Amino acid sequence: MFEVSVEYSFAAGHALRNYKGKCENVHGHNYRVQVTVAGEALNGAGLLVDFADLKAGLRGLVDRLDHRFLNEIEPFDQINPSAENLAKYLGDGLRDRLQDQGLRLQAVTVWETDTASATYRP
Numbered sequence: 001m002f003e004v005s006v007e008y009s010f011a012a013g014h015a016l017r018n019y020k021g022k023c024e025n026v027h028g029h030n031y032r033v034q035v036t037v038a039g040e041a042l043n044g045a046g047l048l049v050d051f052a053d054l055k056a057g058l059r060g061l062v063d064r065l066d067h068r069f070l071n072e073i074e075p076f077d078q079i080n081p082s083a084e085n086l087a088k089y090l091g092d093g094l095r096d097r098l099q100d101q102g103l104r105l106q107a108v109t110v111w112e113t114d115t116a117s118a119t120y121r122p
């Protein structure tokens with residue numbers, strides 16, 4: 001089995017609901033996202049997937065969040081824009097595209113800071 005990962009960054013604001021602490025107030029993060037996919041077969045070029053294709057899929061999802069207030073964007077107007085929910089949102093958004101390419105989603109990790117992250121594994 002092979003695994004391939006790409007990373008992408010974006011900046012956004014959020015405020016956590018149902019939470020008591022500093023993060024209930026509006027604040028921002030420079031988020032970092034890592035997506036890891038897995039598969040068995042390499043293509044004729046010796047690649048599981050082209051890094052550029054994987055990044056393009058991630059970019060397509062992340063760009064609607066970049067430089068926005070997450071609490072106002074679907075589905076985060078309903079669910080909390082936590083790192084955990086962001087990771088699942090991005091993973092769910094990539095799943096169909098990956099399946100079409102014969103790839104499995106292994107994990108999505110979202111860092112809010114250099115030392116704090118959440119990982120979603122389907």
Ligand SMILES: [Zn+2]
Nearest residue numbers: 014023029112
């Ligand atoms: Zn935060």
